Amino acid sequence: MREALVRGLRALGLPEDCAPRLERYGELLLKKNEVMNLTAITAPEDVARLHFLDSLALLNLTDFSGKSLVDVGTGAGFPGLPLRICRPDIRLTLLDSLGKRITFLQEVCDALDLEDVTCVHGRAEEFASAHRESFDLAASRAVASLPMLCELCLPLVRPGGAFLAMKSVDCAQELSAAAKAIKVLGGEVEEVRDYEVPGAGVTHRLISIRKVCSTPPKYPRAFAKIKKAPL
Template sequence: METDGVAPEGEPSVEVPPQGPGETPAVAREIFGERLAAAVRYTEFLSTAGVQRGLIGPREVPRLWDRHVLNCAVLAELLPAGASLCDVGSGAGLPGIPVALARPDVSVTLLEPLLRRTTFLEEVVRELGLDNVTVVRGRAEEMVGKLAVDIVTARAVAPMDRLAGWGLPLLRPYGQMLALKGDSAEQELADSRAALTRLGALKWSVISVGEGTLETSTRVVRVEAGESPGGVKAATRRAKAARAGRGARDGGKAGARRRR
């Protein structure tokens, strides 16, 4: 798994460094509006409990606002009104929580397989009162047929070809995957063309968000899916899950009739 200032699984807890995340940037009010106080509280969570539990590297604390929270929040520019979103491998909640703070109209699922991370996410969501956020413990490949969203996001999770195999099958037809990437974005995309085509993608590109708002804009790989996101295998799994769901519902109705 790639990392971006995030401590690897299995590292011991570390002491919180003496410096905090620093003064709240003025641009944060423009991005978060009425939820600015919640964004400040989330950043404090990252700089304390996030470091103590090994979810954020101690050296990242002084740059939490610029490199992490605001860098992720500007992804909200790309989301249609009322969209549903799944943040795959959410970790400490990046980018899912900043996006949810910036866009309360978007329904966000934070998908994370590790218990200590989902515990942290649940505490944050509860403390901040984020009623548009749901935390789910699980792997993306386990959720095909159980979860379908308009947008999939990811940050520092895996190389593009592998990430597409996890993320695209969770999309509704013609949905989009938005992956935050750095300088390697173009090369990763070029190396992933065959995999993206096989997985039912129609278009892909590297775009920048936050230009004119942040000092350094955020580079995003945008992959637009076609009618069968994830390809043939994902479509088969979705159909199988749908049949199983219908069978369970029909069985429940039959049992209710027998009881009557």
């Protein structure tokens, strides 16, 4: 894993000194994965590339300096935790509806002395009632289709901030289906950029949605409604 990490960090132009901490996180992930479902990716070098480096590629696409970031549906910590490990100035909140995954993430934060990371067990649509428009950035990978995801994430972003949706390159239809949701929720597509995941031979896509005005108070709706009738 170390070699894949070091090569990938170099390819991304990021300092190599975060490799040992990423590797420790990877070891904890694979060990816990033996007793609970955290990831289908189990080869250490694939964890390095498809989880860590995929997450870290965002550092070259968005300005994270001193920003607050909520990772919605973080699962085993992606993309938020690798970003925070390599960029201590990010004020990170990890949010997931599965308590066991949040317990695991708290253990990783304790093991790596990441004292200021907030790990929250909760649903994004409920978390929004107390944390509405309070983050500079929201990010999410592999959680829901873009129209649904916008309703889960955009209410959490302050006007002027941005929602970063990590998608595959075949998401054009999803993006057009989300046009209404983005507008209604106060967003505007700012940038769509493809990026290569170092060493993995795959290209992924980052959709950056700028929050241009406040989200109307009636959003987000209850999850059953979001799912039944996406905006």
